[in-house]
Amino acid sequence: xxxxxxxxxxxxxxxxxxxxxxxxxxxxxxxxxxxxxxxxxxxxxxxxxxxxxxxxxxxxxxxxxxxxxxxxxxxxxxxxxxxxxxxxxxxxxxxxxxxxxxxxxxxxxxxxxxxxxxxxxxxxxxxxxxxxxxxxxxxxxxxxxxxxxxxxxxxxxxxxxxxxxxxxxxxxxxxxxxxxxxxxxxxxxxx
Numbered sequence: 001x002x003x004x005x006x007x008x009x010x011x012x013x014x015x016x017x018x019x020x021x022x023x024x025x026x027x028x029x030x031x032x033x034x035x036x037x038x039x040x041x042x043x044x045x046x047x048x049x050x051x052x053x054x055x056x057x058x059x060x061x062x063x064x065x066x067x068x069x070x071x072x073x074x075x076x077x078x079x080x081x082x083x084x085x086x087x088x089x090x091x092x093x094x095x096x097x098x099x100x101x102x103x104x105x106x107x108x109x110x111x112x113x114x115x116x117x118x119x120x121x122x123x124x125x126x127x128x129x130x131x132x133x134x135x136x137x138x139x140x141x142x143x144x145x146x147x148x149x150x151x152x153x154x155x156x157x158x159x160x161x162x163x164x165x166x167x168x169x170x171x172x173x174x175x176x177x178x179x180x181x182x183x184x185x186x187x188x189x190x191x
């Protein structure tokens with residue numbers, strides 16, 4: 001089966017508009033004190049990482065990967081649910097987005113990540129790519145209010161993601177490995 005590198009720009013534009021509306025008003029803490037960043041910035045960053053990976057990866061279904069990247073936080077953070085994603089985008093995208101969604105019934109953060117990774121690994125490698133791209137983007141800069149303990153925990157989680165998903169996309173695995181190494185510069189103490 002040949003993988004598609006092309007997509008309908010109208011579909012992508014419509015999906016982006018939908019995602020922009022779904023995440024409207026959501027913000028996250030920036031790197032400077034008091035800074036609040038529009039959440040759609042994060043979504044766009046993940047899409048950019050996936051687009052670049054699709055350009056550098058043979059046999060990657062860019063249409064599928066980009067849709068999963070745009071929608072990766074919709075079930076977790078918006079009014080959208082699996083059924084709605086399935087109705088609009090089909091079962092392959094809906095299953096990918098659901099795998100990327102943390103199970104809030106699991107309280108322990110490590111168990112939550114391991115559960116998500118287990119579900120992601122049952123999906124096509126494009127979903128693996130979205131998860132690695134997501135963590136790459138989350139490693140650009142920590143929110144200003146994170147202490148070193150939180151940053152170290154985040155590094156440990158990133159290392160687990162890399163270990164579990166590295167075989168899904170070599171380019172993104174290398175990017176994630178480099179982002180993990182670079183992230184240590186944000187620690188206030190030398191470790």
